[in-house]
Amino acid sequence: MTLRTEHPCKGMTKRQREAFEQIATGEALPRAMPITLQRLQTNGLIERGPDKVLGRDALGVISIPQYYVPLPVHAQWCQWCSEQLTDGEGAHTGPLIDEDGTAR
Numbered sequence: 001m002t003l004r005t006e007h008p009c010k011g012m013t014k015r016q017r018e019a020f021e022q023i024a025t026g027e028a029l030p031r032a033m034p035i036t037l038q039r040l041q042t043n044g045l046i047e048r049g050p051d052k053v054l055g056r057d058a059l060g061v062i063s064i065p066q067y068y069v070p071l072p073v074h075a076q077w078c079q080w081c082s083e084q085l086t087d088g089e090g091a092h093t094g095p096l097i098d099e100d101g102t103a104r
Contacts, residue, residue: 005079008045020045020069024077028052028066037067045073 009017015036022030023046030037040046047070051063069077 004083005076007080008073008077009040012039012043016040020077023067024069024074028068029064030067045069 007017009020012020013036015032016039019030019032019036020040022032023040028049029052037046041048046067049066049068052066054062054064056062
């Protein structure tokens with residue numbers, strides 16, 4: 001029996017998984033509601049980095065928050081992704097994944 005790596009967001013909502021994967025693939029500010037990002041932070045799946053300063057105006061600094069996936073979580077996600085690959089011929093070699101991140 002081959003053990004499969006669980007998606008780091010197993011049991012989370014589709015929107016939470018989407019936001020996580022946007023950050024994991026390099027999008028520092030995903031298209032997600034603040035509550036979604038807060039849930040990911042609370043679960044240790046993302047961390048907030050330094051804000052990106054866009055400029056200044058008469059009211060002060062204009063900045064946006066930046067997020068990243070901690071290395072151990074990113075490594076788990078990469079392992080999970082590698083298990084989803086095909087054999088190059090289009091035949092799926094990994095498990096089929098349900099919307100909640102569980103393998104069938």
